[in-house]
Amino acid sequence: MANLPILQFEEQIIETVEQNPVVVIIGETGSGKSTQLSQILYRRGYTKSGRTIAVTQPRRVAAVSVSRRVAQELGVRFGEEVGYAIRFEDRTSEKTCIKYLTDGVLLRESLSNPELNQYSVIILDEAHERSLNTDILLGLMKQLIKMRSSNLKVLITSATLDGEKVSRFFSNCPILNVPGKLFPVKIRYSSERPTSYLESSLKTAIDIHVREPEGDILIFMTGQDDIEKLVKKLEERVQSLEEGSCLDAIILPLHGSLPPELQVRVFSPAPPNCRRFIVATNIAETSLTVDGVVYVIDCGYVKQRQYNPTTGMYSLDVVQISRVQADQRAGRAGRTRPGKCYRLYPSIAYHEDLLPATIPEIQRSSLAGTVLYLKSLDLPDIDILKFDFLDPPSTESLEDALKQLYLIDAIDENGSITSIGRTMAELPLEPSLSRTLIEANDYGCLSHALTVAAMLSAETSLLPGRSKSTDKKRKHEPSDLPDGSGWGDHIQLLQIYELWDQTNYDVEWCKENNLQVRGMKFVRDVRKQLYQIMQKIAKGSLDVQTNGRRKESQEDYRHLRKALCVGYANQLAERMMRHNGYRTLGFKPQLVQVHPSSVLKTDEEGMLPNYVVYHELVSTSRPFMRNLCAVEMRWVMPIFTKLEKLNINRLSGGTVRSEEQTKGETPSFPEKDVSVAKPPDDHQSRIQAARDRFLSRKSKG
Template sequence: MVDEAHERTLSTDILFGLVKDVVRARPDLKLLISSATLDAEKFSNYFDLAPIFKIPGRRYPVEIHYTKSPEANYLDAAVVTALQIHATQSPGDILVFLTGQEEIETVEQILKHRVRGLGTKIAELIICPIYANLPTELQAKIFEPTPEGARKVVLATNIAETSLTIDGIKYVIDPGFCKMKTYNPRTGIESLLVTPISKASAMQRAGRSGRTGPGKCFRLYTSHSFQNDLDDNTSPEIQRTNLANVVLTLYSLGIEYEKLLRFEFMDPPPADAIKKAMELLYNLGALNGQGKLTKVGRRMAEFPLDPMLSKMIVASEKYKCSDEIISIAAMLSVGNSIFYRPKDKQVHADNARMNFHTGDVGDHIAHLNVYNSCKENNYSSQWCYENYIQVRSMKRARDIRDQLGGLLERVEIESTSNSNDLDAIKKSILSGFFPHAAKLQKNGTYGRVKHLQTVHIHPSSGLAEVVPRLVLYHELVLTIKEYMRQVTEIKPEWLLEIAPHYYQLNDVEDSSSKKMPRGHGLAH
């Protein structure tokens, strides 16, 4: 049984393609696909005209209200709507959907300010934010029952659309936007941009107000806009993501090039994305010139990670630092939610973070320092609080690291530690991430070594002020600029040593001046 099928994640889409053949071959196997908002006809057609069952839900009626004209500023409109509901509507909590942490913090400030201005004219309004980067104990506040005579307003990202249900919500405010990750295979950049939601998402959001009794949904857009401007469904993840891991997984299941091109995806990914994924796997040594899986590729496929991370782990065998590398891989897998930076204590939080960066070691080694210090302090929550580190992220990193440790045994890589040799650790990382190199240009920005494209070190990086000559980065994210996240300084000769098939001498020679400072490079 596959539930929440409308979310169309990468994993479910591949599963559908694999399961389709299994179901055809085994009439004794039943496959149930369920969801609250589903394009049932599309699924039925994909699965050879499978029967559709409609089971009525236990939802209460929801009144939907639209705005008469488009809103110029949806944040302001959300605040005004929340206060109007609070002042005029019967008891019941409010859920406001916003796109991310920044918007939630802004709305929280404005609401607090305006509620203070109204003083005793209105009842108490309890404001509860919820987003992924918020520490767990603050997240739990949204579930606490609302005191008598007060009203709760929950400011949430689309985590509250399907993943969690909050009791007592009677009013939903939906500005009609969410943050969407899209990957461009041509440039290799992931953008995280605010986009209009789909009709399916809008229905899902409205439904949140009818869980425990009749509710109301206030959409901060016009009904014309709902009918004509919103897509029916959110575009499936498979069409807007880096497919390197998908291609490697399918290869390891025996679905190689010819079969891969004929693989029955429900919504086929762009041909460009598959081509780019195969190119990357070839450069990493996972595929050979004939497009067959190599021994390295087979080992990489055992790790449920992005292929660049799994190549970095396989390479750590040579540099005798697999212990350090799986810690770094675990920390990178947790994403950007290691450090917590509360609005009122930003300076403290930044100082705490820079403590792990002593000696300009770069972000990867800083991650390793965080993991090791946390381990030395027995993963204590107190230590995490003092250092502005997310307890939950560290628990997750520890679990991932344990899992990776087990997989090392499986691919017969010895557990080795080489904590004093930072160069060996950096070379291991570079073995997986050599396509992600950028060098300093005359104008002070960075240019990717293999693509004529300007990129910038993310301000949260420990190297943001250091301006090294040549760096490798973990990922490129487009927000206001093209930012490199998780950056480490490298030496030009390493690129030629580790990836001679990818870089030539003129790629790494320093263009800004022939005399290179700080003893780096090939000019000497």
């Protein structure tokens, strides 16, 4: 174990922690905060009472890799005294003293144990990333400290966090600063923005490889597609270099979709006389430390998912990084000796164009799951508008979340969480899928809904032709995979999994059908866990096979589609509002098309169904609905009665209050009542539907 800077401050850290319930620790890159802080507290007896030290990470990869490193340094068996817990995977035991977990997992644990009594210390690491869940945890910790001030310590750690702001949030708690960079890093700027950051990264990397002494090169790219392209180009260029003219090279990708066995390769040092090129997403900014990196190439961009509550649409945009992110990237160099950071943008862009800090995720995400979580907490005085966020989300985002939850029965017209909502909160899924599972259980098709939910929870594209890199080359190839029986993508996902199930989960079958093996195995594990959770919720009374092993009928598909109709009720309400000319509640007219990858079929006249539900609305070259399923008009009608009672003001609170109280307490939330909507005029509906279908066919053509 290296003599990391944080170890020199051990006594000061322990003294401050003992005297204060909350401490902010600003540990610069390379200080050792992520691996050493938990060990310092472990050595000082914070686990002797039988409680555990929890360390949250915004990313799954970091939770796994850092816990593995700590177990190795302590010389204990991984998964025993030191372990991790991430969504759908738990590597801990009764012996676990130090537990690394994603911030989302800690939130889920607080549902069953609001006081989190199993922990003596909770460390919120990498808080500067301002993930949605970390921001919620900051608010939760503020309440928790009041309840457990005598036996809980909370540490908020970061490399570049605004410590003063967080300190004020926690009643002016102390701030400790720990220096980090072990060696200086020389920053080199480009004279201008390149026309292609990928080509510029390639040229810069090869120049370093040919001209600079040994040391690994870390290249920041925006996403998996860019990484794969650059890895291929680097391999070609390196092979074309004259043999013996420079070091040998190993080129490694690093992103969240890589299998664990490929991720860990970046932690193995390069062989003698060999340089590693590590091409990574922003996962390598702070979450992971890769030893041996001397040169960093910063393209200046990041791929960021942003949600527009007005349209209900997600967009995945390549945007400029913030100055905080730029500094983090530069800090990856110089860990073992003086390093260099090559920024592919001019100095003036860094100082004038880049935002000082990254926009918090809570201000660019759908908040339906967040609001459902807050509503389900058994803490006093939980009011969505009064919940103490470090940076509050917009009113529009909260309105959107409340409306979504009301339309899928998670909260009632007074904003109180329902029994259905409490059940939904126990499932590690987004609200639409949680609601679908509950409804499917009532319809007797839970087995099928579990499969669909698991397939949609896969973090990578499972099917051929559903990613940018394969769309064109597979567009006209025949496929032996099922076609969803004409009803759409949800049914196709079910049929594909059932075929795989009938082969006893044969890996070769996946390969023959161009299905991602790791992804399909992940789906199988997720499905099993979802079934176990549902069984626990229903106290073992579920009458459902874990695996279907029978041919589905049209009636099975019909029941599943009805359950999806309930789970995705919010989308249908928006469509009905648009057809009726309503412009309240943020509903805006928009032309959205069916994604070209969809298997949803047209009728003999080339017409798509009048009503569909979709899993995701994304904006790329144009707005697209992805993963669609056809539903029937009569299933949609109950939503009209819910619209009649929709009052955003009343939804915001957790209890029934008088109109005077509500208006007085929430002046920023203008009251919006909606008269009951009538069914869409058939003539107008058909015209709009025909227009949508035409645009869909045009996009496919």
